[in-house]
Every structure is written in C-alpha cells, then in structure tokens.
Amino acid sequence: MLDNSRPSEGIRFEELILDDRVHSTLYTDSEVFEAEMDSIFRNGWVFICHDSEIPKAGDFVRRNVGRDPVFAVRGRDGEISVIVNRCAHRGNIICQEERGNAKAFVCQYHGWAYDTKGGLVDVPYPAGFKGDFSCHGLERLAKVDSYQGFVFASFNPTVPSLGDHLGRATELIDRAVEMSPVGRINLSGGWVRHQLNCNWKMLPENDTDGYHVNFVHPSFAQAIRSNYDEAVLQDEESLKSEAKDWGNGHTELNFSPSYSRPLEWFGCAEDRYPSYSKALREAYGQEKGDKILLDGPPHAVIFPNLFLGEMNIVRFEPVAPGVGLHIHTPMYLEGVDDDVNQRILRQSEGALGPTAFLLADDSVIAERTQLALAGKGGWLDLSRGAEREVTDDNGVVVGHLTDETSNRGFWRHYKQVMQGPDQSSPTAAAAAA
Amino acid sequence: MVTIEERLRVEEFLFKEARLADESRYSEWEALAEDDMHYWVPAEAGQDPDDGRISILNDNRTRLATRIRQLNTGVRHAQVPPSRMCRIISNVEIETIADGEYFVRSNVVLYEYRIQADKEMEVWPARVEHKLRMRDGEMKMFSKHILLLNSEGPVRGLSFII
Secondary structure, eight states, rough: OOOOOOOTTOOHHHHHTTTTHHHHHHHHHHHHHHHHHHIIIIOOEEEEEEEESOOOOTEOOOOTTEEEEEEEEETTTOOOOEEESOOOTTTOOOOOSSSEEEEEEEOOOTTTTOOOOOEEEEOGGGGGSSSSSGGSSOBBOOEEEEEEEEEEESSSSTTTOOOHHGGGGGHHHHHHHHHHHHHHOOOOOOOHHHHHHHHHTHHHHHHHHHSHHHHHHHHHHHHHHHHHHHHTSSOTOOOOOEEEEEETTTTEEEEEGGGSSSGGGSSOGGGGSSSHHHHHHHHHHHHHHHHHHOOOOOOEEETTTTEEEETTTEEEEEEEEEEEEEEEEEEETTTTTTHHHHHHHHHHHHHHTTTOOTTTHHHHHHHHHHHHHOTOOOOOOTTTTTTTTTOOSSSSSEEESSSSSHHHHHHHHHHHHHOGGGGGGGGHHHHHO | OOOHHHHHHHHHHHHHHHHHHHOOOOHHHHTEEEEEEEEESSSSSSSOOOOOEEEEEEEEHHHHHHHHHHHHOOGGGSSSSOOEEEEEEEEOOOOOOOOTEEEEEEEEEEEEEOSSSEEEEEEEEEEEEEEEETTEEEEEEEEEEEEETTTTSSSSSOOOOO
C-alpha cells in the first residue's frame, strides 16, 4: 500500500470517548467509520466462520471483513485459509457462490485459476504471461487462528495472538460449546442477513444492554411467557442477572443467577429433553452437568463482530456509518437428539432476524437512535451503575443487569484500539516490508 | 382446470387477504387461517421447510397466534404506527389439490411506506403460494409461502403481515 497516512489521524478519540459518555459523531462520521475499517477490521482479529461450516477439503464460505470481500476455504491439508475475494489479475470476484466446494477457483473474467491456498496455478494463453506464478497468488489474510472451532483472521501480520485478544473470554466460548455433550457445535443451518439502518456499533451495544428490555420488548413480554420473565423483567431489586465486562471489549449479560430450574433458559422443564440432560451429566459429571443445565448458554459479545447469542451465533457487519448487518444462525449442538436442535432452530427464528419477536423491535429503536444522532449530534450517557459495579477475582467487572457496565467495557477497548500504536497498522507493516 | 366460479372465489380470497394485511387488521386476517396453517418466508431460494436450514419466518398456527397477539398489544414498536402498505397481485394460477382445496400461485409486489423511524418506501416483490380450502361455504387458507426475491438479503425489518 502506498498510502502511509492513517485515516484516524485527526480524529481525537480521547475527546469523543469519556469514561461516562461517548459523542454521537462516533456513530455518524464517515472518517470515524473509515478509521474503524482500518484499526478494528483490518488491524485486529475478526470472526470469520466456524469450522463446522466448511468441514471437508475444498469447502468454502464467502464473508466480509469490514468491507473487504473474503472467502474462507479448507485446503487439502485440512487447514483453513482466509483469502481476499479479488482476482490478482484484474480484480474480479473469484469465488462467486456464497458457499460450496471447489478444487480450484477460476476467474470468470480471464480464466486465471487458483488452488485452495490462493496460489496461482494456471493462466490461459501462457506465452503472453511473463510474470512469476508465485508472485501472483490471491491475497491471503496474514493471520488465521481458531478457538473451539471459531475461526478468526486478521490482515495484520504483527497482530498479537488470538489468545491475547480473547483473554478471559475463552471461558464464554467454552460455555457455548459445552452446551453440547460432546463439546462441539455445528453452524450448518444457514444465515439470515438482517439489515439495520444504524451504525454497526449499536448492534454489539444493544445485544449486551440489559436496561432496554422492559421498554423495547413489552409486546414480547405481554404476548409470550418466556425465560426472560425471570431473567430480565423484574423490578430493580429482584433482578439477579448481571452485566459484565470481560476486558478487551468482550461483554456479557449473565442471566444464569436468575435461573432456578434446569433448562429454564430453554423455556421448558428438564423432563422435556431427558436424554439431553442425561448426556450432559454423563459427559461432564454430575456437578458440572447440573451447572450447565441450570446456567444455560452465554449471552456475550466477542469484540468486534461475534455475538454468542444464547443458542444463536451472530455476526455483525459494518456497511456504512448508518448501515449495519445483524447476521444470525442457530447454534446446533453435536451429540444431541434432533428434537433439541429443532427447538434451537425455532427459537432462533423467533428471537432474531427481520420478522422476529425481539430483533424487529430492536431494529426500529436503533434506526430511531441513528436518526436522533444526525447533524451536529451530542453526547450519549453511559454512566449508569458506575458506582456500584465490582471487579471479581478474575478481573471481570460485574454490574447490575440494568447498568452500563458492558457498554463501558466495549467503549474502553474501542478507544484503546482506535488510538492504538501506529506501528501495528498493516499499512505501516506493509510499508516497512 | 378450475371453473370460472372457483377462480372468482379464489381471487376474491386473495384480494381480501391482501387488504386485511395491507390495513394491518391483524385479527381479521388471522381468522382466515386454518388450524393447520403454515406461514413461511424461506431464507434461501429452493429451500425445503424441513431441511434444517433457517427461515426468515416459519410459523405454525400456534406461533402465528403468538405473532398476532404481539401485534395486537399495541406496543410492538416495529409496527407502531403500522406500515402503510399496498400489494398488487397478479399472474394467478390455480390448481385443484383435492375436492374444495386449491394450490394457488401468484406474483405480488408489496409497497411499504415505513413510518416508524425514517420515512422510507420499501418494495417487497415475491412469488406467493397459497393453499386454500373451502369450509362451511367460506374460503380459508392453510398455507401461505412467501418466496421473497431478496430472501438471501440483506433484508430490512419485516414485522408486518407479509
């Protein structure tokens, strides 16, 4: 890259993000958005896919990293590469299908062919090609790593390890996969792409905001009896659920303390799925099995674009300052009867997406917020509960469900990333190489 | 081949169903649905409702009743106030499934003026498949599948009766 200037130069994030408030331009300004594409989506780790989506050699899925089109593909050696979806010749989309299996990727413009590692293997009319095949491969994301099958990637060759990025939040991912008695989830159910005309940051913020539920979702509460009655819809003193900041921008609403019966989080009694309960206790032992059945799955955001949404997995995708996508799939479990996964599917359709009992209301509220932030804008308050949150033995900050502990955690990390050291930018690294 | 009279009854049903949906008359619309109703918006072209792939909407009669109950609370923000809608129905083809039961294909273009947040016009073109049944002299539906042209998305909020 020739451009050595960082788009975030000139944006004074320290003046826009204070401990107890953030400025609305962070949601509306196109320079801020460009800076995020660089500092967050190219420089840091981004969730790409789950390895269950591409189980066999040659399996691929298309994704966007920020706005950069990529595809993840499993090579013959079993390793997953994340490759920029742009022909090295004249820039055509090289992987046209959303998902599938391929032995090679052939550009439909001039027929250049690439293997599943992105290496150039064939150029039609070779006599006129004087280049070096090894220098004309597809651009691969510099780093690809996974945790519990969740595949993350980064354009930045000097990005700190995925383990450093996830930090303590590996525990949240562990809790998600341990909903399966064999410790494996399966994301083969397809994705619904829900567009919200709001800034992408409102999606992780709202998904771990425990304060809005009574006000945004009264129609849900009135129409449906659910596990949220106990977990969320109580008076302030009775609410036992928590808002948590796990560090590095990873945040959670922990509903577990409000559950008193196994499978309450699943909206049913334990005897509804006896073989599931039995399998969990056999797999993890009585004590841990009981705990999993009682606590249920995590409701947590892994910065910047992954939401472990109880029995759903969600990707956030930024499109423009005022447009974001909330893309979800059911979190199917391996090693359980079909009827458990069937319930997961139906709950996923009920909770998330354009027609859902929950997200349809969140989306209109978010779009109204975006409208309210137009023009010169102003400050958004994030002070709630700062004086009553506590840091637990593991360094996790814990607040009342309705407190803005989780959102403060998101913004604290965001500020650090956006102000971050220049030398870690891929632009600088590429210029130095 | 259906008779002219049957065709008129089917088309009358389609127009009435569309009007009640356009005008967000939720309970009157719901009264057109039979107990074995399947109300479905797949997420992918060519999707099978039982293949384990997620749908945008996949209601049996019980969940449809919940959906209507939620809309009727008056605090379903996504439809307060209700979208202003107008659907144009065309290309109606009718097959007889059994005595008094029909499989009906139509093309629908739904114009939606979204007035809940920004004021925007959204257009929802779809191929629609109804299954209708004549019962006690009245036409009812026991299936409505809405195959949105843009089902793979991105899809905006769709909280009205489609």
